[in-house]
Amino acid sequence: MKSSLVMARLLRVLGGWRSYCSKRQQERVSDDFVETLKAVVGEPNVSIAAAVREQHGHDESMHRCSPPDAVVWPQNVEQVSQLAALCYDHSIPIIPFGTGTGMEGGVNAIQGGICFNLTRMDRVLELNADDFSVTVEPGVTHKALNSYLRDSGLWFPVDPGADASLCGMAATGASGTNAVRYGTMLENVINLEVVLANGKILYTSGQGRRFRKSSAGYNLTGLFVGSEGTLGLITTATLRLHGIPEATVAAVCPFPSIQAAVDSTVQILQSGVQVARIEFLDDVMMDACNKYSGLTNAVAPTLFLEFHGSNQGLREQLQRAEEITQQNGSSHFTWSKELEERKQLWAARHNAWYATLALRPGCKGYSTDVCVPISRLPEIIVETKEDLKASGLTGPLVGHVGDGNFHCILVFNTEDADEHRRVMEFGKRLGRKALAMNGTCTGEHGIGLGKRQLLKEEIGPEAMETMRQIKAVLDPKNLMNPGKVL
Structure with a gap:
């Protein structure tokens, strides 16, 4: 009483x-x-x-x-x-x-x-x-x-x-x-x-x-x-x-490793294929998207691609892209020109934010981003996944890998002071990893309140x-x- x-x-x-x-x-x-x-x-x-x-x-x-x-x-x-x-x-x-x-x-x-x-x-x-x-x-x-x-x-x-x-x-x-x-x-x-x-x-x-x-x-x-x-x-x-392009084709292909997915990205760009989008989702994100949207995609590092151009040009682009992904270990290259089928192929990427929040209902999501030279992308993604595991944090990865930019979507309990602290510290470490690899602490979200110190370290x-x-x-x-x- x-x-x-x-x-x-x-x-x-x-x-x-x-x-x-x-x-x-x-x-x-x-x-x-x-x-x-x-x-x-x-x-x-x-x-x-x-x-x-x-x-x-x-x-x-x-x-x-x-x-x-x-x-x-x-x-x-x-x-x-x-x-x-x-x-x-x-x-x-x-x-x-x-x-x-x-x-x-x-x-x-x-x-x-x-x-x-x-x-x-x-x-x-x-x-x-x-x-x-x-x-x-x-x-x-x-x-x-x-x-x-x-x-x-x-x-x-x-x-x-x-x-x-x-x-x-x-x-x-x-x-x-x-x-x-x-x-x-x-x-x-x-x-x-x-x-x-x-x-x-x-x-x-x-x-x-x-x-x-x-x-x-x-x-x-x-x-x-x-x-x-x-x-x-x-x-x-x-x-x-x-x-507006004459035709649009979307494709999805899983890979045996992060390295294989990023190698495919670099080789596709180097080959001159006019790809409009190249998006990467890690295995944790793919699993979350499958559960959230009732999909049956492979739980593996996955690329989502989109090609814009003429019908004839797209056939050549698709053929070259598929050859490159197969050379890097992807055994399943799925593509479609039809709008509804394209939407279905892209469903996992489009619902990534909500799929991540569904991993911990009632918690808040925070998406941080960095950008590095594409050649360093496999290294920083592997290190980030290891850091997430060591920190005990939930944070699937999704990235605009065509320009070396990726996001870690952290889901955490805002009322848990210790978890909040670990999220803040993780964000700073991720930013500094990117800087150490000659990258930037933010590819598109900006500096705002949270990355002012990292900006100082980045530009001098x-x-x-x-x-x-x-x-x-x-x-x-x-x-x-x-x-x-x-």
């Missing part, structure tokens, strides 16, 4: 503390300032409700929620500019928010401030089919864009998995399964409209320009791609489009200082997504 009373008192104290913290956080932004925000965007487009702030204080990462003081939904670039100028004048942090699908805590408001939710700016502004380009607002996702393009004969191939916003993808330098052929966001962004910290509007390649290439001055577009909201708010992106003090100087010029008050990257 006594212990129950103690527990009840403790819960009341904790509840009061949470209420106090929530109240204190709201007080960072005055009521008058909130009213000023409402005057710009309208009362329905501003919220200081605790539930709304909490929703905007985290992404899909394992980093704890850090809610902003208020959330605003601007409707156009003029409002974004006015809001940014207000925050600048009052020295209030600005945190951009798209779909919240990031993996490194990029939207967490660790110093409070105003969250700019840009999802209501969701128009496709201009399609130039003859020039293979399109200009979109930040609320447009890659799936929505491809739906809009479906009758044009064009598509946007960068696909990070989640239905992320295109401007958010530009901000994080996203890529995905098609990067081996079509490139990452860095190669597919032509121009950006950016609102700087002080509210001024910048066009990184000149207003309205959509050329295929340029050698005019510094590459400001490349500077903002991958900046993770620390230099400005991306309010439109002009993107490179590609023609001179490059870090140069980044800080650029940040200081564009954001002298350190208001743009503070605490991220640098």
